[in-house]
Amino acid sequence: MKANIASTNEGKNISNIKPSDQQINKLLMHFQAGHLDKAKKLAASITHKYPNDVLSWKILGAVLRQTDRKSEALVANKKVIALSPKDAAAHYNLGVTLKELRIVEEAEASYAKAIALKPDFAEAHYNLGVMLVELERYEEAETSYAQTIQLKPDFAEAHSNLGDVLNGMRRFKEAKVSYQKAIALKPDFAEAHYNLGIALHELGRFEEAEGSYLQTIKLKPDFAEAFNNFGIILHKMGRHEEAEVRYKQAIKLKPDFVKAYNNMGTVLQAQGKSEEALGAFKQALTIKADYSEAYNNIGAVLNGQGKPEEALKAYEKALEINPDFSKASAGMGECLLKIGKFEEGRSLIQKNDGSISL
Template identity: 30%
Template sequence: MLRSWSILLCLFHSVHGSWDRFQNNAIPVAGVVGRADLLCALFFLLSFLGYCRAFLQYNKEGKQFSISWLLMSIFLGAVAMLCKEQGITVLGLNALFDAFVICKINMAGLIQKLLHRGKVLESSTFLSKGFLLRIIFLASGGTAILYIRWRIMGTGPPAFTEVDNPASFADSILIRVINYNYYYSLNAWLLLCPWWLCFDWSMGCIPLIKSVDEWRIIALVALWFCLIGLIYQALCSEDSHKRRILSLGLGFLIIPFLPASNVLFRVGFVIAERVIYLPSVGYCMLITYGCSILNRQVKNKKLIAAAVLVIMFINMMRCIIRSKQWRSEEQLFKSALSVCPLNAKVHYNVGKNLADKGNQTAAIKYYREAIRLSPKYVHAMNNLGNILKERHELLEAEELLSLAVQIQPDFAAAWMNLGIVQNSLKRFKEAEQSYWTAIKHRKKYPDCYYNLGRLYADLNRHSDALNAWRNATALKPDHSLAWNNLIILLDNAGNLAQAEAVGREALELLPNDHSLMFSLANVLGKSQKYKESEVLFLRAIKVNPNTASYHGNLAVLYHRWGNLEAAKKHYEISLKLDPIAPGTKENYNLLKRKLEQLQKRGHI
């Protein structure tokens, strides 16, 4: 039997697991987070095989099993759970394997004996084989693992919203049960026909079944018709071999899926393709067993072989197609539009991807559609508000951001963006209040402190601006913009020594930041530390050679220092890069006049 299970597991990985692995995790470098499911599956199967190993030395009397392998199995189950909570279910699977495969419990026979004899069997076969002792080990190990997790992760379950799992928020218990079962049928269909795949199934992707007369009820009726038939055969078949195979296959199919079933607790998704990765082991076992029965009953063996090859080829091609979709965010998100056109999150992600690529016009369309589908989608409002702000459509941006913070008052990013818009509209008092509200909801918010500093600088509240930017750099030491503004503000205020100290501190933290080199070089030039200033200007130009102001200010430094030819060279480069640079042309004309005077005097 163990050999046959190993063959089935290999079949699972080669035929079915390939496309499923790709659909959930793409190529190996696509996302580290997806590896949790693979690691969980690895240790889950190792735990199960370790439990099987505990019985390899079973003698004919059935009184021996390996305690060490039993403990190893529990340990591997704990490791599986650390990778993914779903991994703890391997202990339940091991118990089922022990009862129906090792102890060969015949439920139908037991029930008949209990009914007809009217008393509990005094010495059941499975009790004499140490079954209860092993169950105590499994139960104790599972309890200890759950307790440790409870201590580490805390006592309360995660908080989910209605958009994450609408069925769990339905008022009627009947409606909840119907929709949960409909979700089970969809998961079963994805195992059978993995054609409609989506990276996210929430936010209206699957409309709720609100009455028992909807045609979709057929799906869950079909599911339970098949399941009840399989369970009946697993429990009541006279063929003990069939009972063991079906019991184990159903155990692999159902037990790992229980944490995602909404039966034990509410989950934060409608359908998640990753949670059917482990149950697909049971699916493959049942399919393989079904094919073996069909192969025995059908005379035309070539037809069966051809059908299996066709199915394998179709799944292989589906794997290739889905893998290509996972190679880029754009393809992945757009592939979901045809599967879940009612999912606001899909439109949001497509819009975000387009916005990141600079296609704001197309992004606006998808953000608006996301908000239309989900009028309380605050993240879509925030991102759309940001784009409108950049396009100077400030009134609509303010309206969207105000609505976002109304819906979610603790949305710190929306408060900050609202403050930026209000600042642009010259409503400084409201902007300041929005910034402080953002900081109230997110204590460590360097970008908000930076924008608050800009507001104070616009209001000539220099001391407050310095404090705000200092807070930004304290919270985020690599905040280049805050450091730059600190240096420039101190420089403009005439505090050259303090500006120099801040600039040197910033460059220690960000030694390759050309903008900081430029700002400190300006300060050093004003302090007549020409050589140090020149070194920093040249370093900044080496990193970013096409910035006109870098060449222009270096030219001014050379001009003051008396290196007129070098000044002329960099003035000309600056004017070539930016012919209308303020002040550069005037300085260049002054230099040319000075050079002409020196030529007339014969000094050149």
């Protein structure tokens, strides 16, 4: 007969025994110090020995997510909820992991559950807003961000994201106010300055937009999109040489920036530098072969150079890519008139109004 091994846990359910305060403190110390490998090993050890310890499962899930082991993190997050179904933070953490795994509908449901359990959970309202934007449900996202701000008025990112939603809905005056609030809370918030520039641009307040873009690139000198948008504003104000400089800076920062090449072509053409403009448009096409705007602009330059037959080929290519491109259709009409195809040309011109496209 085999001898029984003695155990101090005889007659008890081992899963209900808790880890010591020393173990938990050590786990928290590793996690808060960013020693994720040590935290993972210790959390895995504790959850194996004490499978009902909620905090250890929470930390294990967080560490696994931060070390890009998201599928394993998902298992840990769900274990926490099984042990503590009314834990709002657990549902929130599950939502974060699901979002990163692109399991969108379940992520939304997790954030909603966290809010149902804890209505004043500002971060859950905020992340739900982020999720709703990705789902293109902008009015609902607006509500989520507004709720976030009501709960946490000093949440600069929520003000900025609300501005993004309002910008997207073309409510530029309201967007401007949101970005200004974000900047007041966080003056070095480069993205908020940038997006404020976009709102001001749309409102036709070009000089103010210029100030926003200047502040953006001061805070974030490698922000290629800000240089490009700055160039657009300068171009619209007739400051073509300055615009050219900004486009070149955008391209230097982002050599495959197709829109910046196209925009630089337009400003070169505005300065009468037709051959350089063609070079910029063609460079855009080496990056994005189906870029209809570049073909349209090549057509406009060639047409202006008195080469309607060559221009027609460029316009045809633009329309092949985008059959509804009215500017290319109108440009084609002008070329047809020049080569004597009057009926076809007049028909297209009456239907459309063409010019170089920004």
